[in-house]
Amino acid sequence: MTNAPDFSLDDELAATDEWDEESSGYADADDRASHRRYDDVDPEETTGEQDLAERYALRRVAGLRTELEDITEVEYRQLRLERVVLVGVWTDGSVEEAENSMAELALLAETAGSEVLEAIYQRRQKPDPATYVGRGKVDGIKEIVDASGADTVILDGELAPSQLRNLEDRLKVKAVDRTALILDIFAQHAKSKEGQAQVELAQLQYMKQRLRGWGGNLSRQAGGRVGADGGGIGGRGPGETKIETDRRRINDKIAKLRRELKAMAGTRETKRAERRRHQVPSVAIAGYTNAGKSSLLNRLTDAGVLVEDALFATLDPTTRRTTTVDGRVYTMSDTVGFVRHLPHQLVEAFRSTLEEVADSDLILHVVDGSHPDPEGQIAAVREVFAEIGADKVPELIVVNKADAADPMVLARLRQREPHSVVVSAKTGEGIEEALRLVESELPRPGVEFSALLPYERGDLIDRLHRTGEIDSMEHTAEGTLVAGRAHEDLAGELAAYAV
Numbered sequence: 001m002t003n004a005p006d007f008s009l010d011d012e013l014a015a016t017d018e019w020d021e022e023s024s025g026y027a028d029a030d031d032r033a034s035h036r037r038y039d040d041v042d043p044e045e046t047t048g049e050q051d052l053a054e055r056y057a058l059r060r061v062a063g064l065r066t067e068l069e070d071i072t073e074v075e076y077r078q079l080r081l082e083r084v085v086l087v088g089v090w091t092d093g094s095v096e097e098a099e100n101s102m103a104e105l106a107l108l109a110e111t112a113g114s115e116v117l118e119a120i121y122q123r124r125q126k127p128d129p130a131t132y133v134g135r136g137k138v139d140g141i142k143e144i145v146d147a148s149g150a151d152t153v154i155l156d157g158e159l160a161p162s163q164l165r166n167l168e169d170r171l172k173v174k175a176v177d178r179t180a181l182i183l184d185i186f187a188q189h190a191k192s193k194e195g196q197a198q199v200e201l202a203q204l205q206y207m208k209q210r211l212r213g214w215g216g217n218l219s220r221q222a223g224g225r226v227g228a229d230g231g232g233i234g235g236r237g238p239g240e241t242k243i244e245t246d247r248r249r250i251n252d253k254i255a256k257l258r259r260e261l262k263a264m265a266g267t268r269e270t271k272r273a274e275r276r277r278h279q280v281p282s283v284a285i286a287g288y289t290n291a292g293k294s295s296l297l298n299r300l301t302d303a304g305v306l307v308e309d310a311l312f313a314t315l316d317p318t319t320r321r322t323t324t325v326d327g328r329v330y331t332m333s334d335t336v337g338f339v340r341h342l343p344h345q346l347v348e349a350f351r352s353t354l355e356e357v358a359d360s361d362l363i364l365h366v367v368d369g370s371h372p373d374p375e376g377q378i379a380a381v382r383e384v385f386a387e388i389g390a391d392k393v394p395e396l397i398v399v400n401k402a403d404a405a406d407p408m409v410l411a412r413l414r415q416r417e418p419h420s421v422v423v424s425a426k427t428g429e430g431i432e433e434a435l436r437l438v439e440s441e442l443p444r445p446g447v448e449f450s451a452l453l454p455y456e457r458g459d460l461i462d463r464l465h466r467t468g469e470i471d472s473m474e475h476t477a478e479g480t481l482v483a484g485r486a487h488e489d490l491a492g493e494l495a496a497y498a499v
């Protein structure tokens, strides 16, 4: 923390920087904010750390909103939950958009295991280069932080290190930006070795970009409550020892992770090549986080993938083999959920996972029809598609959660996205139509054939069932007379029996 702040005063903005009661203020008190204090707590009543973690986990599984009403101050400390105040700057768009953005930030914060005490956004032409919100407003936020007993503020954007540092200096609590929050959620959710390496790579990239801003040292233990225990949002992942790592060591680590990831991606690429060789078409299920991708994969393939009402429950792709009504084999995979402004470090780190989407024959783009802003989600997902080169792949919009959606919104979506199907992974509504559309979109085998196959070539009939299209089949004294379409390599083998 030795560097001088590198901001320049922006007087014009600072001068127009008044609270606007209409357009800024606190989010809905019932839904996102509470003023709970935890002073009157009897420490004797608390349970062991293990029990508590379990109780907490149960609540998390039961619903995305963390119901922490009966958790005490002491328990809070045991769980290392942050009590956060969210702060956003709203530069353009409607009030509704600003509120959606804050509501999403609240969900992200809760997914990371925080309790959201207050949400505040400020209307400004652009974020303040020194303090993100207007400098005058930092005092207002400080009052809210002090009154609510918050220990962290989360800023709804990617901030410069100097902005975070200035805010921490003035607010005397930890300041975390949206990017660090998302990276933190990914760190909590990564289960496979590859997923963990991908997230670690993204976190190191994020830190590396911030090395200079943090004074050449990654430690953010700046006194006060900031980083007091090294845990919490922005503190998980690469780990305590690496927090003191210098740039060279970070670079070494990044290079090592890249090599490891390349090897892991190689294995996956081999599997993909194998599928291509066997002409197995692939369908990728992609979409905004929590849209219902895993549920849909379950419905469509009876796969039994973990379904959780949480953002980013899926980080590791799950691939299932399935068949069309007429028996053709294809694969369907679930991928990491997207979110508005997905940190580019993550897109970069998850590139090989996301390549599965770009490399598929069809994308089922799942949209949560019950979300207040499904169009915004579609646009955010398509931005990522473009970034990973998946925008050339045929896309079928699957509007999910029809059971919980407003019919007017569904009608509007269908009008805007004619190539779409409305389903409910929960009730099964529309699933058959979705499957029919998927099957009709799968690439068709290219070569027509007609052959008389001797009975000992049952293997060719099997392969035809799995990868070809059979128009007619008749058992004769000489063998099976069969006609249809097959992929090139199989058609080559069938040519020996052509009639």
Ligand SMILES: Nc1nc2c(ncn2[C@@H]2O[C@H](COP(=O)(O)OP(=O)(O)OP(=O)(O)O)[C@@H](O)[C@H]2O)c(=O)[nH]1
Binding pocket: 288, 289, 290, 291, 292, 293, 294, 295, 296, 306, 307, 308, 309, 310, 311, 312, 313, 314, 315, 336, 337, 338, 400, 401, 402, 403, 404, 423, 424, 425, 426, 427
């Ligand atoms: N009402 C309703 N809820 C659904 C439907 N489909 C999924 N859900 C719920 O939405 C939540 C998220 O579902 P998932 O299938 O985990 O969503 P996802 O897109 O895979 O989520 P991430 O992997 O976290 O990005 C769960 O609580 C599901 O029960 C549906 O058709 N109707």
